[in-house]
Amino acid sequence: MTAIKHALQRDIFTPNDERLLGIVNVCKAGKKKKNCFLCATVTTERPVQVKVVKVKKSDKGDFYKRQQTWELRDLMEVDAKDASKENPEFDLHFEKVYRWVASSAAEKNSFISCIWKLNQRYLRKKVEFVNVSSQLLEESVPSGESQSVAGGDEDALDDYQELSAREEQDIEGMMEMCEYAVSNAEAFAEQLSRELQVLDGANIQSIMASEKQVNILMQLLDEALGEVDTIEGKLSSYEEKLQSVKEQMDQISQSNRLIQISNTNNVKLLDEIQFLVNYMDLSKGHIRALQEGDLTSPKGIEACINASEALSQCMNVALRPGHDKLTAVTQQQLLFAELRDTFARRLTNHLNNVFVHQGHDQSSTLSQHTEMSLPKHSPLHRDLLRYAKLMEWLKNTHREKYEGLSRTYVDYMSRLYEREIKDFFEVAKIKMAGTSKEAKGKFATLPRKESALKQETESLHGSSGKLTGSTSSLNKLTVQGANSRRSQSSSLLDMGNMSASDLDVADRTKFDKIFEQVLSELEPLCLAEQDFISKFFKLQQHPAVMPPLAQPETEEADGGTASRIPPQAEHRQSLSSEKDLVRLMMNKIFQSIETELNSLIALGDKIDSFNSLYMLVKMSHHVWTAENVDPASYLSTTLGNVLVTVKRNFDKCISAQIRQMEEVKISKKSKVGILLFVTGFEEFAELAETIFRNAERRGDLDKAYVKLIRAVFMNVEKVANESQKTPRDVVMMENFHHIFSTLSRLKISCLDAERREAKHKYTDHLQSYVINSLGQPLEKLNHFFEGVEARVAQGVREEEVSYQLAFNKQELRKVIKEYPGKEVKKGLDNLYKKVDKHLCDEESLLQVVWHSMQDEFIRQYKHFEDLIGRCYPGSGITMEFTIRDMLEYFSSIAQSH
Numbered sequence: 072m073t074a075i076k077h078a079l080q081r082d083i084f085t086p087n088d089e090r091l092l093g094i095v096n097v098c099k100a101g102k103k104k105k106n107c108f109l110c111a112t113v114t115t116e117r118p119v120q121v122k123v124v125k126v127k128k129s130d131k132g133d134f135y136k137r138q139q140t141w142e143l144r145d146l147m148e149v150d151a152k153d154a155s156k157e158n159p160e161f162d163l164h165f166e167k168v169y170r171w172v173a174s175s176a177a178e179k180n181s182f183i184s185c186i187w188k189l190n191q192r193y194l195r196k197k198v199e200f201v202n203v204s205s206q207l208l209e210e211s212v213p214s215g216e217s218q219s220v221a222g223g224d225e226d227a228l229d230d231y232q233e234l235s236a237r238e239e240q241d242i243e244g245m246m247e248m249c250e251y252a253v254s255n256a257e258a259f260a261e262q263l264s265r266e267l268q269v270l271d272g273a274n275i276q277s278i279m280a281s282e283k284q285v286n287i288l289m290q291l292l293d294e295a296l297g298e299v300d301t302i303e304g305k306l307s308s309y310e311e312k313l314q315s316v317k318e319q320m321d322q323i324s325q326s327n328r329l330i331q332i333s334n335t336n337n338v339k340l341l342d343e344i345q346f347l348v349n350y351m352d353l354s355k356g357h358i359r360a361l362q363e364g365d366l367t368s369p370k371g372i373e374a375c376i377n378a379s380e381a382l383s384q385c386m387n388v389a390l391r392p393g394h395d396k397l398t399a400v401t402q403q404q405l406l407f408a409e410l411r412d413t414f415a416r417r418l419t420n421h422l423n424n425v426f427v428h429q430g431h432d433q434s435s436t437l438s439q440h441t442e443m444s445l446p447k448h449s450p451l452h453r454d455l456l457r458y459a460k461l462m463e464w465l466k467n468t469h470r471e472k473y474e475g476l477s478r479t480y481v482d483y484m485s486r487l488y489e490r491e492i493k494d495f496f497e498v499a500k501i502k503m504a505g506t507s508k509e510a511k512g513k514f515a516t517l518p519r520k521e522s523a524l525k526q527e528t529e530s531l532h533g534s535s536g537k538l539t540g541s542t543s544s545l546n547k548l549t550v551q552g553a554n555s556r557r558s559q560s561s562s563l564l565d566m567g568n569m570s571a572s573d574l575d576v577a578d579r580t581k582f583d584k585i586f587e588q589v590l591s592e593l594e595p596l597c598l599a600e601q602d603f604i605s606k607f608f609k610l611q612q613h614p615a616v617m618p619p620l621a622q623p624e625t626e627e628a629d630g631g632t633a634s635r636i637p638p639q640a641e642h643r644q645s646l647s648s649e650k651d652l653v654r655l656m657m658n659k660i661f662q663s664i665e666t667e668l669n670s671l672i673a674l675g676d677k678i679d680s681f682n683s684l685y686m687l688v689k690m691s692h693h694v695w696t697a698e699n700v701d702p703a704s705y706l707s708t709t710l711g712n713v714l715v716t717v718k719r720n721f722d723k724c725i726s727a728q729i730r731q732m733e734e735v736k737i738s739k740k741s742k743v744g745i746l747l748f749v750t751g752f753e754e755f756a757e758l759a760e761t762i763f764r765n766a767e768r769r770g771d772l773d774k775a776y777v778k779l780i781r782a783v784f785m786n787v788e789k790v791a792n793e794s795q796k797t798p799r800d801v802v803m804m805e806n807f808h809h810i811f812s813t814l815s816r817l818k819i820s821c822l823d824a825e826r827r828e829a830k831h832k833y834t835d836h837l838q839s840y841v842i843n844s845l846g847q848p849l850e851k852l853n854h855f856f857e858g859v860e861a862r863v864a865q866g867v868r869e870e871e872v873s874y875q876l877a878f879n880k881q882e883l884r885k886v887i888k889e890y891p892g893k894e895v896k897k898g899l900d901n902l903y904k905k906v907d908k909h910l911c912d913e914e915s916l917l918q919v920v921w922h923s924m925q926d927e928f929i930r931q932y933k934h935f936e937d938l939i940g941r942c943y944p945g946s947g948i949t950m951e952f953t954i955r956d957m958l959e960y961f962s963s964i965a966q967s968h
Contacts, residue, residue, distance in 0.1 A: 072094070072096070072178075075094070075108070076091060076094050078135070079091055079094070079108070079110065079126060079135060082134065082135060083124075083126060083135060083136075083137055084110075084112055084124075088114055088115045088116055089112040089113065089114055089115065089122075090112060090113055090114075090115060091110055091111075091112050092111050092112065092113060092185055092189065093110065093111035093181065093182050093184075093185030093186070093189075094108055094109070094110050094111070094182070095108065095109050095173050095174075095178045095179060095181070095182035096108055096173065096174040096178060097109050097171040097172060097173050097174070098171070098172055099170065099171065099172070100160060100170035100171060100172050101170070105127075106128075106174075107125055107126060107127040107128075107138065108125070108126045108127075108135075109123060109124070109125060109126075109171065109182065110123070110124045110125075110126055111123055111143075111182065111185050111186060111189060112124055113189065113193070119193050120142070121142070121143035121144075121189045121190075121193050121194065122140055122141065122142060122143060123140070123141045123143060123146070123163070123186075124137055124139070124140050124141075125137075125138045125139040125140070126138065141163075141165050143186070143189060143190065143193075143194060144194055144196060145165050145166065146163060146164065146165060146186075146190075146198055147164045147165070147198065147199070148162075148163075148164035148198065148199045148200075148201060149161065149162070149163060149164070149183060149186060149187075149198065149199070149200045149201065149203065150162040150164070150201045150202055151179070151183060151200070151201065151202040151203045151204075152202050153202055154202045154203060154204045154205075155204075157176040158176060158179075159172050159173040159174070159175060159176050159178075159179055160172050160173075160179075161173065161179055161183065180204075180207055183200070183203060183207070184207060184208075186198075187200060187203075187208060246259075249262060343391070343394075346391070347394065347397075347399070347400065350384070350385065350388040351385050351388060351400065351403050352385075352403075353378075353381060353382060353385055353406075353407070353410070354381070356374070356378075357377065357378035357381045357382065358378075358410065360374040360375050360377070360378035361375070361378045361379070361382065361410045361413065361414040362410070362413060362414070364378065366417065366418065366421045366458075367421075369457065372457050372458065372461070375414070375418075375461060376460045376461060376464075378414075379414065379460075379461060379464040380460075380464070382407060382410060382411060382414075383464060383467070383468065385403075385407055386404070386407045386408075386411065411468055411469075412469075415465060415468065415469040415472050416472075418458075418461055418465060418472075419465070419469075419472045419475065419476060422455075422458065422476055422479075422480075423476065423479050425455070426476075426479050426480050426483045426484070427479070427483055429451060429483060429484070429487060430482070430483025430484060430486050430487050431483075443495065443498045443499055443502060443585070443588055443589075443592070444495075444592055445491060445492070445495050445592045445593070445596050446491055448596075448599065448600070448603075449599065452599065452600075452603040452607075455603070455607055456603070456606060456607060458607070459606055459607050459609065462476070462607055462608060462609060463609045466608070466609055473608075477608060477656070481656050481659045481660055484600075484660050485659055485660045485661075485662060488660055488661055488663070489662070489663045492661070492663050492664060492667055493663065493667065495589075495592065496589075496667040496670070496671055499585060499588075499589050499671060500670075500671060500674055502585050503582060503585050503586075503671070503674060503675060503678070504674070504678070576758075578679075579679065579681065579682065579685065579758070582675060582678070582679075582682055582685060583685040583689070583762075586671075586675065586682075586685060586686055586689055587689050589668075589671065590689055590690070590693045590710075593664065593668075593706075594693060594696070594697070594706060597657070597661060597664075597704075597705060597706040597709075598700065598704075598706060600657065600660065600661075601653060601657055601701075601704055601705055601706070604653055604656055604657065605653055608652075608656075610649040610650075610652055610653050650703055653705070654703070654704075654705050654708065657705030658705065661705065661709070664709060665709050665712060665713060668709075668713045669713060669716055672686055672713065672716055672717055672720065676720045676723075676724075680720070680723070680724040680727065681724065681755070681758060683717060683720040683721040683723075683724050684721065684724075684758065684759055684762045684763070684772075685762055686717045686720070686721075687714075687717050687718060687721045687768055687771065688762050688763055688766045688767075688768065690710060690713060690714045690717045691714060691766065691767045691768040692766070692767060693710055694707065694710045694711055694714050695767050697710055698711075718771065721771065721775070722775075725775045725778055725779060728748070728751065728752075728755070728779060728782075729778065729779065729782040731748065731751075732748040732782050732783065732786040733782070733786060735747070735748060735786065735790065737790055737793060737794060738796070739795050739796060741796060742796050742797040742801075742908070742909065742911060743790065743791075743794050743796070743797040743801075743802045743805075743911075744797075744805065744911030744913060745805060745806060745809050745911060745913050746786075746787060746790060746802075746806055748783060748786065749783060749787065749806050749809055749810060750809075752779055752780070752783050752810075752813070753809070753813045755779070756776070756813060756817055756819065757817065759772055759775075759776075760817055760819070773821040776819060776821055776822055777821065777822070777825075780810075780822055780825045781825075783810065784810075784825070784828070784829075784832075787802070787803065787806045787807065787810075788803065790802060791803045791806075797909060798840065798843075798844075798909055799836075800836040800837075800839045800840035800843065801836075801840055801909045801910060803832060803833075803836040804833055804836040804837045804840055804916065804920075805910065805911060805916060807829045807830075807832040807833040807836065808829075808833040808837075808916060809913075810825075810829040811826060811829040811830045811833055814826035814829060837916075837919070837920065837923060838923070840920065841920060841923045841924050841927050842927065844902065844905065844906060844909075844920075844924065845902065845924050845927050845928060849890050849895070849931075849935075851886050851889055851890075852886050852887065852889075852890060852935060853931075855878070855882070855883065855886045856934075856935055856938050858877065858878060859872055859878055859938055859942055860938070862875060862878065863942075869941045869942045870941075870942070870944060872942040872943075873942060873943050873946070878942075880943060880946050880948060883939070883943065883946075883948055884948060887948065887949075887950060887951060888951065890950075890951065890952075891951050891952070892951060892952035892956050892960075895952055895957070895960065896960040896963075896964070899928075899960050899961065899964055900964050900967075902924070903921065903964050903965070906920055906921065906924075918965065921961065921964075921965055924961075925957070925958070925961040928957060928961075929954060929957060929958075932950070932954060932957060933954075935950065936949075936950065
């Protein structure tokens with residue numbers, strides 16, 4: 072172990088300026104026997120650091136390497152496992168517990184003893200030694216004072232000292248002089264002993280020779296001691312003299328300390344006084360402004376604002392402990408409270424007078440004006456906003472007066488706005504009614520009362536049917552086509568006679584402009600008022616107050632529960648409550664807007680239900696604009712509610728048109744032609760496409776289109792089935808051709824499928840009408856060749872058909888002679904007249920049908936020639952007219968008519 076200790080000291084610890092003081096050969100408990108060494112070391116430099124180092128032999132060589140290091144100050148506990156028995160196991164508790172098994176109990180005890188000594192000398196840290204024999208610790212520490220313990224420890228730690236390089240060289244030279252030093256150690260030791268005795272004798276002789284010098288040195292020491300005694304005497308006298316000076320200095324120091332304490336107290340007192348003077352003193356100018364400041368002039372208002380802010384600062388100052396017991400502070404607080412109450416009363420009275428005066432002001436109404444515009448209240452808002460900071464002060468100091476002012480403002484402004492809005496809508500209704508005034512003069516004067524409007528509505532609607540935009544459009548078609556379709560629908564004519572307004576595009580455009588002007592006037596009015604309320608009553612920057620308006624019981628109940636809302640939701644609830652307050656005030660002020668808008672919408676829908684299209688587009692656009700500004704604003708909410716009514720009227724308009732389609736009756740004595748609801752749909756679509764161009768509610772129109780076109784398709788087929796005068800195929804062909812043309816021209820994307828379906832129906836019924844009308848123009852020839860085809864179908868070969876008795880060549884020639892060109896042309900001329908009677912003039916399909924009949928006739932002709940060529944080959948039999956003759960017949964007949 073000594074050789075290993077020497078090697079570790081030389082190879083590992085000396086390069087790091089460390090000394091190895093204790094070592095133990097260990098392996099980890101419970102694992103494979105991988106031996107290593109735990110070393111206790113100290114540094115040679117100060118301050119001394121004590122470490123426990125784990126050293127392990129390298130796997131690649133025969134040298135040792137440092138594997139892990141712990142500071143001894145991090146050691147918390149040493150557990151020897153058993154104090155009474157010899158046990159090689161022990162634990163070291165650093166940041167975690169390390170369990171070791173020593174090679175022998177003696178090595179373990181020696182290492183633990185070294186750890187204990189190092190802790191006692193360098194650290195004196197309370198390290199717990201558990202299950203360690205007290206005898207082991209006593210042997211390590213002899214009884215006595217701590218100094219002796221430290222000294223003994225030093226001797227034990229210094230029992231090993233490394234040889235210096237000079238000493239190593241001397242020992243090697245000595246051993247070289249004595250060659251037998253290695254082989255005969257005893258002889259070498261005896262020689263060294265003899266030489267040591269010789270050196271000792273020489274030292275003794277040298278000491279005895281220097282006795283004279285020693286005596287001289289002792290004499291000098293005696294003289295020095297005498298001088299020291301003299302100096303000590305002088306110092307004692309000096310100390311007695313300085314004692315009185317010390318007492319005087321102590322008195323001066325005590326006086327200075329008292330003076331310093333007094334100065335400190337004076338500074339603190341001055342600080343307290345300055346605090347009270349700075350924060351609780353209100354200038355005379357501010358007091359005068361609060362008591363008698365001018366609340367009408369800008370300078371006076373500014374002075375009052377500054378005074379109120381200064382008063383709030385004085386009243387809200389955080390007093391230090393004990394200030395409230397001072398009489399001056401109490402008197403100042405009473406003064407502040409009196410000033411606050413006085414100024415709050417003056418401010419409330421002044422603003423109440425302003426609100427009352429404005430509410431009774433008649434100069435801004437529309438009674439003397441015919442222009443359709445609402446008065447602007449921006450001057451009033453601008454004047455009142457000068458008091459906004461004072462309202463904020465009132466809100467924070469006198470909540471009751473603030474709420475009273477809110478109620479007063481709402482009451483009087485609601486009266487003012489009610490008068491202005493009523494007059495504004497009165498003018499709008501008169502102008503709107505003027506759009507239909509030229510037609511029937513129904514709306515020359517506009518009743519004010521809702522009952523009169525209701526009676527007028529009933530008179531316009533009548534009892535047999537409702538007046539709608541589609542009927543008004545159909546009425547014009549009825550008048551225009553009265554000569555040709557007078558008896559088509561008696562019910563539609565009745566409604567046409569009852570129409571109160573025969574509107575054209577100019578009338579509807581005028582209505583659209585009036586309605587847009589109404590919304591454009593209302594929008595800035597509401598936004599400006601809401602912005603003013605928010606700024607003037609400070610409802611967006613501070614916690615919400617109780618609503619100034621009377622609330623229903625349910626809302627009061629909600630308010631009662633609101634006080635129990637958790638604190639983390641109070642801020643969010645206050646912001647929501649402030650928005651609700653603004654909305655409640657706006658609802659009270661503009662309570663007549665929604666009613667007047669609904670009344671105006673009802674009037675517009677009564678004049679012409681197609682007006683609902685204009686109103687839907689305009690109202691949707693204004694709702695969209697209002698929601699972009701503030702989705703929760705009063706304007707957005709109100710216009711949204713009115714939009715529901717407009718959408719309902721629009722749906723009623725669509726339903727009424729569908730219902731009219733279903734109620735259409737046709738005449739049994741006249742041809743049908745283009746149905747009125749088909750042209751009505753065309754007019755509706757043209758108008759709607761113009762109105763809804765780039766509109767936000769395009770989806771509503773697309774849904775209406777689908778409903779209408781489906782109703783048109785269904786009722787066209789219904790009328791076609793009921794028609795007696797006009798063939799069913801003609802009714803279907805003409806009307807679906809008209810529908811297809813309309814959809815192709817308007818290019819309505821949502822009706823692409825219906826457009827294709829209309830084209831398909833038109834084509835099918837055109838072909839069906841051509842086949843049914845043309846029939847068999849060469850009847851006997853048709854019958855003959857049908858018999859020929861029947862024989863071929865029965866299995867007779869085509870070239871053998873001519874040998875059949877009923878279908879020989881003579882019979883064929885006989886049949887062909889019955890159809891000379893003149894007879895064919897005569898039959899085609901009669902067919903043309905028949906088709907002309909069936910078709911209407913509006914759609915101009917006669918030439919299309921005639922051309923289709925020409926193609927069908929030529930197809931039949933070619934079919935007959937083909938059968939003659941196949942069944943009667945080489946017979947030289949031909950028709951008595953050619954294709955060229957047929958083309959000439961068709962062309963001449965068309966030109967002649």
